Amino acid sequence: MALSPCSVDKARYRGPAHHVYPAILVGVETQRTHHRLCVEHLDEMLTWLDAHLDRVELQQDFTQPVEQKCLACEQPIGFDRAAVFVTAYPLQDERIDFFGVSCTSALCLKSVRKALSL
Numbered sequence: 001m002a003l004s005p006c007s008v009d010k011a012r013y014r015g016p017a018h019h020v021y022p023a024i025l026v027g028v029e030t031q032r033t034h035h036r037l038c039v040e041h042l043d044e045m046l047t048w049l050d051a052h053l054d055r056v057e058l059q060q061d062f063t064q065p066v067e068q069k070c071l072a073c074e075q076p077i078g079f080d081r082a083a084v085f086v087t088a089y090p091l092q093d094e095r096i097d098f099f100g101v102s103c104t105s106a107l108c109l110k111s112v113r114k115a116l117s118l
């Protein structure tokens, strides 16, 4: 099996690559990237995602009001917001979609970008 470097620590590792695609949408600007992660950094990323974002279920009932709080500072969000989408492929045929919103303060955007290595 080919050795591929992990996007987070640049260390080469053995084993399958785990792909994570984070994107952040601020106003009309979208920033997206693609990480190949070793299993250790995948676990770290999934733990952070589960703590801060919601898993999007295909069967989700969108008529339910969703509580809109900044995923970074946990303050209620107004009209000015950034949308954060992350698709993770922990295993070959498993896909998890995450969604969250963040306020557009420089501090919150910075911490979101840092956590996602965006």
Ligand SMILES: [Zn+2]
Binding pocket: 006, 007, 008, 009, 010, 011, 037, 038, 039, 040, 041
């Ligand atoms: Zn790694």
Ligand SMILES: [Zn+2]
Binding pocket: 070, 071, 072, 073, 074, 075, 102, 103, 104, 105, 108
């Ligand atoms: Zn915030």
